[in-house]
Amino acid sequence: MSLTTPALAGKLAGLQSSAIRDLLKLTARDDVISLAGGLPDAALMPRERIAVAAEVALRDPAVLQYTESAGWPALREVIAARESAKIGRAVPVAEVFITHGSQQALSLLAEVLLDFGALVIVEDPAYVGALQVFRAAGARIVAVPLDGEGMRIDLLEDLLAAGERPAVVHTVSTFHNPGGVTLAPQRRRRLAELAQAHGFWVIEDDPYGELWFDAPVPAPVASYSPQVIRLSSVSKILSPALRVGWLIAPEKVCRAVELLKQGADLCGSALTQQITATLLTDTDWLATHVDSIRTTYGTRARALTTALRTTFADRLHCTDPTGGMFIWAEFLDNTDTSTLLPTALESGVAYVPGAAFAFADTTPNTLRLCFTTSDEATLAEAVARLVKAASA
Amino acid sequence: MSLTTPALAGKLAGLQSSAIRDLLKLTARDDVISLAGGLPDAALMPRERIAVAAEVALRDPAVLQYTESAGWPALREVIAARESAKIGRAVPVAEVFITHGSQQALSLLAEVLLDFGALVIVEDPAYVGALQVFRAAGARIVAVPLDGEGMRIDLLEDLLAAGERPAVVHTVSTFHNPGGVTLAPQRRRRLAELAQAHGFWVIEDDPYGELWFDAPVPAPVASYSPQVIRLSSVSKILSPALRVGWLIAPEKVCRAVELLKQGADLCGSALTQQITATLLTDTDWLATHVDSIRTTYGTRARALTTALRTTFADRLHCTDPTGGMFIWAEFLDNTDTSTLLPTALESGVAYVPGAAFAFADTTPNTLRLCFTTSDEATLAEAVARLVKAASA
Numbered sequence: 001m002s003l004t005t006p007a008l009a010g011k012l013a014g015l016q017s018s019a020i021r022d023l024l025k026l027t028a029r030d031d032v033i034s035l036a037g038g039l040p041d042a043a044l045m046p047r048e049r050i051a052v053a054a055e056v057a058l059r060d061p062a063v064l065q066y067t068e069s070a071g072w073p074a075l076r077e078v079i080a081a082r083e084s085a086k087i088g089r090a091v092p093v094a095e096v097f098i099t100h101g102s103q104q105a106l107s108l109l110a111e112v113l114l115d116f117g118a119l120v121i122v123e124d125p126a127y128v129g130a131l132q133v134f135r136a137a138g139a140r141i142v143a144v145p146l147d148g149e150g151m152r153i154d155l156l157e158d159l160l161a162a163g164e165r166p167a168v169v170h171t172v173s174t175f176h177n178p179g180g181v182t183l184a185p186q187r188r189r190r191l192a193e194l195a196q197a198h199g200f201w202v203i204e205d206d207p208y209g210e211l212w213f214d215a216p217v218p219a220p221v222a223s224y225s226p227q228v229i230r231l232s233s234v235s236k237i238l239s240p241a242l243r244v245g246w247l248i249a250p251e252k253v254c255r256a257v258e259l260l261k262q263g264a265d266l267c268g269s270a271l272t273q274q275i276t277a278t279l280l281t282d283t284d285w286l287a288t289h290v291d292s293i294r295t296t297y298g299t300r301a302r303a304l305t306t307a308l309r310t311t312f313a314d315r316l317h318c319t320d321p322t323g324g325m326f327i328w329a330e331f332l333d334n335t336d337t338s339t340l341l342p343t344a345l346e347s348g349v350a351y352v353p354g355a356a357f358a359f360a361d362t363t364p365n366t367l368r369l370c371f372t373t374s375d376e377a378t379l380a381e382a383v384a385r386l387v388k389a390a391s392a
Numbered sequence: 393m394s395l396t397t398p399a400l401a402g403k404l405a406g407l408q409s410s411a412i413r414d415l416l417k418l419t420a421r422d423d424v425i426s427l428a429g430g431l432p433d434a435a436l437m438p439r440e441r442i443a444v445a446a447e448v449a450l451r452d453p454a455v456l457q458y459t460e461s462a463g464w465p466a467l468r469e470v471i472a473a474r475e476s477a478k479i480g481r482a483v484p485v486a487e488v489f490i491t492h493g494s495q496q497a498l499s500l501l502a503e504v505l506l507d508f509g510a511l512v513i514v515e516d517p518a519y520v521g522a523l524q525v526f527r528a529a530g531a532r533i534v535a536v537p538l539d540g541e542g543m544r545i546d547l548l549e550d551l552l553a554a555g556e557r558p559a560v561v562h563t564v565s566t567f568h569n570p571g572g573v574t575l576a577p578q579r580r581r582r583l584a585e586l587a588q589a590h591g592f593w594v595i596e597d598d599p600y601g602e603l604w605f606d607a608p609v610p611a612p613v614a615s616y617s618p619q620v621i622r623l624s625s626v627s628k629i630l631s632p633a634l635r636v637g638w639l640i641a642p643e644k645v646c647r648a649v650e651l652l653k654q655g656a657d658l659c660g661s662a663l664t665q666q667i668t669a670t671l672l673t674d675t676d677w678l679a680t681h682v683d684s685i686r687t688t689y690g691t692r693a694r695a696l697t698t699a700l701r702t703t704f705a706d707r708l709h710c711t712d713p714t715g716g717m718f719i720w721a722e723f724l725d726n727t728d729t730s731t732l733l734p735t736a737l738e739s740g741v742a743y744v745p746g747a748a749f750a751f752a753d754t755t756p757n758t759l760r761l762c763f764t765t766s767d768e769a770t771l772a773e774a775v776a777r778l779v780k781a782a783s784a
Contacts, residue, residue: 031423042456045457050456050663051447058446060435061434061437063633064442065431065437099657100492100635105657107656129658132655240456241455241661241664243657246698262657263521265491265493267632269635270633270665272661315456
């Protein structure tokens, strides 16, 4: 009776329960302020609106039946309209595929686009969920570093000039997790040009784009080329429990994803997809709702950076968050954040060491801080605890 | 820019959009009575109860947050208690894993349990969703025929005696789809003994077991051995849109499934899982609700078999449904049901030719009829149209 077959052993090697996930279990203690999570604030999720939308949706028996693998038609239409506005071209419904959160879009796409051993370019630091998927697919992974303007496209060009031929380049283009940065407009254009020139797919993974604080985000990479597959979800603006994500891709990609989705789980929930369609269609309410998340997260982000800069001064550099959920910080002395973590937990504060997101080179003096689920006073207290730990 | 990579081409070969699915598109015409579907009746789904449970669940912000990959704890507890009663031993929560419908349980299990080329035994005729999953996993598939008492375990024993060493034996043990039959108690026991003796896993796929008409079903195969992994869901008794299925398996299997689930789609919906927990916990209401489905389906099943037997007499044999959703019928003359189908559609009735479920030998004179979504008068009219087509 075989359980860990050789094939599974390979897959599991790529899917080891992530360091973040294991850490989250340790930081659930009441006396620890956790900036280690990566969750949106449940208190900001529209419970009453979802309840009303559910009650209305349930007047139609069809929302309780199996639905199409590609998604509930009403939701696909709303997403097509929204994405058309973002991408700047008319996106047909046939190019919209609804998934069980955008993680499923990523995992189904990896199956569609990657052969074993295919080259995938990721960012360093990387979104851990993408690393898991690409490793499980047996991809060869090469990482390109981020700087303050996102992925170093010049270094990607160097790789291409050296003869590397990626099947896929994956980027969290806006308000990067964990890096906090946004890919600059000229880099977006250049990345799309490279995809066209070299025949690779770009997966533009964009769960955070709506969460800008002061100014809307640049046009998506997908606005520059049809070889860019866009992924997003409502998890960060409505609720992860709707389990609604999507991909925007050429129809032939969507049809291949559809066959895999049928085998994977048949279809999504017509009920949660109709609720989502209702909320996304009420554009006045949605604008106010998302604005209030932006305001709250923006206030928290500024409180955290202010506390960090006031407290640590020249000892720590942190990103200037313009949106999203994360701040990326770097100790400018020799503080090793993995070594510091147990002391920090003792002092009552948790974060994720940057090494958890590093693809190749470990970056021992970096850390990711999530500001979404703590108010300003709590964030200030967290920083006070962190400096106490770092000065011990 | 590669789309259909060699690996994908292999997977898609196993995942060709099923004949049933393609057929369903053709039979959605208003003038066709479709007995071709495989859907529960949406009119019998508890819309009001789900609306109330949703409203109550949404008082807790936690139901809108990401949840554990293994499932919302309250639901895992309810399922553990229910399955304990069915299997006849105390099933710990650690052996309960919630999935996005039982199809996801099957696809994740195939990844965990099967290496490329591993032998899987299925039933013939087979559940098409299982064939898709096992083909996509690159399994070598051998089919064992059904008779009136379910899988021919004697023929499975012949295969084992001939040296075949399956990794997995898959059975829809109760109210088979499409075969309509139920595995007899002594065969259940023998199958479990063989699993123990030869070290293979049994996947007991049981979505229909609650839908008995006159008498409860035999003890599950899983009651005879821990090497039997049980799969079920609430899709047929509550609603497919809850997307709640589960597997009951040894903890080591559940932990491997958990790692794959994280990469596949992170987690399910705490909201629909809490709704499901609420409905399953209200046992008085549930008993009445499920009884009413049983009564309705039982009445429809009898109406269909009565009409078939009255109309076709000795020309057609059909199963005597004791539960579930399907009748399996066989023309005793040379009627080829694939050839007949276009004429039947012209006459205004649809069914699925048995060939769509055949693993190896085609069975040209068989057909599957679903009785769940038509009332008695409609079923009688469907049979009248079928005999007209078959006599043309």
